[in-house]
Amino acid sequence: MAEAHSAVAFSFTVTPEGVDFDLNHEALWAVWGSGVRSWKKRYAQFRNNLINHAYPMPLATWMFFMSIVLALVLADTDNWITRWALWIEKWPLIRSIADPWDHYVSSLLFGAMLCLAFIAIIRYTLKALLTYQGWMYDARGKMPLRTKLWVLLVKCLVSRTPLLYSYQASLPKLPVPPLSGTVRRYLQSVKPLMPEEKHNRMREIANEFENGIGKKLQRYLTLKSWWATNYVSDWWEEYVYLRGRAPLMVNSNYYGVDAVFIHPTTVQVARAANVIYTFLSFRRLQDREELKPIQLNKTVPLCSWQYERQFNTTRIPGVETDQLVHYKDSKHVCVYHKGRYYKVYVHYKGRLLLPCELEVSLQKILDDESEPVEGEEKLAAMTAGDRIPWAKARKQHFSKGVNKTSLDAVEKAAFFVSLDEEEHGFDPRQALKKDIGALDKFGRTCLHGKGYDRWFDKSFSLIIFKNGKIGFNAEHSWADAPIMAHLWEFSCDNDVLRLGYREDGHCKGEPEMVPPNPIRLQWDLSPECIEVIHNSLDVAEKLLNDVDLHLMMHDAYGKGLMKKCKTSPDAFIQMALQLAYYRDAGRVCLTYEAAMTRLFRGGRTETVRSCTVESTNFVKAMEDKSKTTSERIALFREATEIHQKGYRNAMTGRGIDRHLFCLYVVSKYLGIESPFLKEVLSEPWRLSTSQTPHQQTDQLDLAKNPELISAGGGFGPVADDGYGVSYIIAGEDCLFFHISCKNSCTTTDARRFGRTITKALADIKDLFNTS
Incomplete structure (x- = not known):
């Protein structure tokens, strides 16, 4: 079932009567729509880049500034603005322009320079204000006067309608804390954990480190903090996550479960369609930067960098280290059901498919009675096992032919969807009395499933259970849990309160077009590859059990x-x-x-x-x-x-562990052994x-x-x-x-x-x- 669309927009054959052209109008429309969508995205990115670079000054204010300068010059007034504009007019390049255009160009150029200077002043002022964190240490209750003034200044400089990344250039850099403070706080933190004799020994090696090699490591780390966006994050991502060779399942990936007090529908494909649609709506807001950045106390902005890789992202295994690959766009999701993989288009003929249209596509997967080919059912076990065997198998068995095409469809998907055959969740009124393990089972299947029914390398896998309950499993290296929690919260609200379901549990609305059929992914798995799959599954089962x-x-x-x-x-x-x-x-x-x-x-x-x-x-x-x-x-x-x-x-930025971790990384780069750092990081x-x-x-x-x-x-x-x-x-x-x-x-x-x-x-x- 689910035959693929033709990949060729036109073809021709040479016959005795001449050349016969065959136009595939549907494919031509798909090519045209893809191109239009691509240009729309590029335009939106270009526009957002302009707005973010101009932030916090609206583009209309730029025009106002430049118009004022031009008006003053043309009115021949004598002030510092016209004098500077006339000075710019004497520049060789401007002077070569014919009159009166030289007046216009010099005036507009000086107006733009004034805007840039104004933006720089506001940004650096805001950044300076955001380096102040004393407000966090204020006692509960009445706000001190200094904090009130600080809040007032910050609110004056932040926009009421920022884009997702508007504040990025105004956020301060993470400071490297003083070495003496970190060592002192560390010794205090381990005091209740050690006998006095051991703590005294730890104090001795800590003081030796602080007064010895620690000073050199601190200087290198400070130097890195001057030019790096964040002196911790790149090393944290690489050495804590991507260089880990142990299985991702259980050890690294985390999970989330559905709201337990509501069960909006028991129709599996309807719930899947609604949630997929809300996820893709969230992605669209991300792409357009229309998500409002999160602000503490509706005032202090948080960094939005982690949102960039939420969708269209896959962790690619390597022998020594993995790699995070983010694709600019994806018009499909990959769906797993009864051991088979499907490529399901979610964007067709220039628009996102409606939930009722997605439900039609997903229902065809449930109606498909074909069997998985040998090895296909448990293929994803390789993403659940050790990284090195998966990396070698990927290079050897998935680098060409049909396997590469199908693996590309999985890895380039917006995200992974698993339509499970099991039912999970519980009735809050009964489960705590009759089935105390219902929630435990719910959590376990989201954490690891069967060890082969989640693609653990994807940024996240959406899980839809047979009774309509949902969960997710997320890879950890690309971002932390609050980013997925934001998506989950958005989905919960839009799925239940905004989209909703009909009385029979199906998606609301009627399809406005016939959605494209799901494409069954094809695999040609050799006995050697199947052996790797089984070995990985053995590792995964031991881990999950x-x-x-x-x-x-x-x-x-x-x-x-x-x-x-x-x-x-x-x-x-x-x-x-x-x-x-x-x-x-x-x-x-x-x-x-x-x-x-x-x-x-x-x-x-x-x-x-x-x-x-x-x-x-x-x-x-x-x-x-x-x-x-x-x-x-x-x-x-x-x-x-x-x-x-x-x-x-x-x-x-006054924590203990990330500072010591980065000092340890510097010591390894320099080939220096530190007994203090080695003991700290082994606890x-x-x-x-x-x-x-x-x-x-x-x-x-x-x-x-x-x-x-x-x-x-x-x-x-x-x-x-x-x-x-x-x-x-x-x-x-x-x-x-x-x-x-x-x-x-x-x-x-x-x-x-x-x-x-x-x-x-x-x-x-x-x-x-x-x-």
Whole structure:
């Protein structure tokens, strides 16, 4: 089924009667439409580049400035503007122009120069203002006068209608923090984790590093920060992600799940069509830069760089290092169903297909009864296994012929879509009583599936379950979770509230054209290639079978109570996690919490070390029966304040771990061994945590539509004997936790840890209820 469109617009044959031309009008229309679309995109990019380079001055203001200068010159007034314009008129090139055009050219040129100077002044003023982060350290409550003045100045300089990348040139660079401060903060962070004797030894080698080779490494790193857009991000992407040779599945990729309190349709292809359409609408807004950049407190802009590679992007395996390849455009998605691959056109005859038209195309895939060829069903297992075998197999078996054509269709797709044969999700009214594992299964299948039904190299794979529930699996190297969360939030709002479904569950509307048929991708897989597929699947199955994942909904209370306690919800949860781990393991551990550094251009993440001296004092006090409630509350508040300070430090470029990581990279380039850096970077993160952002924009109003609360997403365990915990503050009265660990570890258990977290949250609540 699903025959391909002719790739030739016209052909000819020579006959005894002459030359016979055969025109394929449909192909000609496709070529014409593709060309028109390409030129529209180029024009839009050119226009946006002009607007961004002129930002924050509108193009109309340019014309106003130049007109004023020209009018003053023509009026023959005597002022500094006309004198400068007449001086420019004496330039040899301008002087060669005939009168009166030399007046016009010199006046317009000087007007443009005035505009450029004005833009430079505003941009550098805004950049200088954005380097100030003191507002983050202000105490809650009344805003200090200096912060009010700062906010007023920033709001005066930012535009009300910026494009997605308008603020990029005004964002400051990530500063390299002083070496002494980083070493001091590091030693303080490991104090509760080490016996005094070991900590003293660590202090000695740290001081030796700071006063010795560390100074040289710091100078090289400072030099890099002067010319690099961001001194961390390129090395972080390369050495943490792309050079990793371990499987992406579980180890690197992360997942997200559907909103659990709503089930808009049970028709699989209808849900797939609506969501694909909303994703592509989001891509169109990205391409046109019509997405409004996210601003903290509706004032401070965040870096939008990570959006660039969200679509049309694939991670290409290599023997030594992988490569991220981003394609300028893609008019199709790749769909996987029952072991077969399809190229599905989403843009046809000059426009994006409507949801009802996409549903027609996808239904043809479900109606197809053909069987996958040998090796096809589990082909994607190579993207789930070790990188080196996949890199070699790709070069050997997919570099020519039909395999190359089909692989190109997968890798050049806007994104990957998996139409699963299983049903997932749960009824919130019944599942917690009858099927406590429903959410766990939901999370697991989004994290790894069967090990061969997701293309783990794509920027993300959209998963549509048989009952209409959805999820996604995202590759991590191109961007961090907030970018996918933004897309997910946009999709949730538009899918349910704007597009909607008919009463029978199908997409609204009637097709305005017959959409192109899906194209079944063809494969010719040799026995050697099939052996690589099976070997990769063995690796993937061992990995996914070792995952213990628990997706827990906590609805006893949410951020509403936390705010009443006058505490940051994130710090509140982090203290609960510290208490839970202490009770679970009998000790505290090195804890990782991800914080963004997108206040700076090209920023990604920094580590917040949540285990502190103060948090340790609090959790020990909770287990000490001699401590009173007031003492425990005082220690809790002290611990949350220190945690918030650490979080702010991380966001403002004063973190610990990215600085030390980059110093380590410099040492490797110079061939220098540092015992201090080696020991720091070898410490295991037994508790790795992250908060999934929610309501990044004002598009989704959960007060009006609480049923659209997302359950967030999660990731696999980082340490063999530790936990990975992702959480989302989903509303005033609801939290979700995604807890992962390894079955092979005898000391960890995801559900047990979930129960311990619930108990810790209840005990902290009781502190304030009884105080």
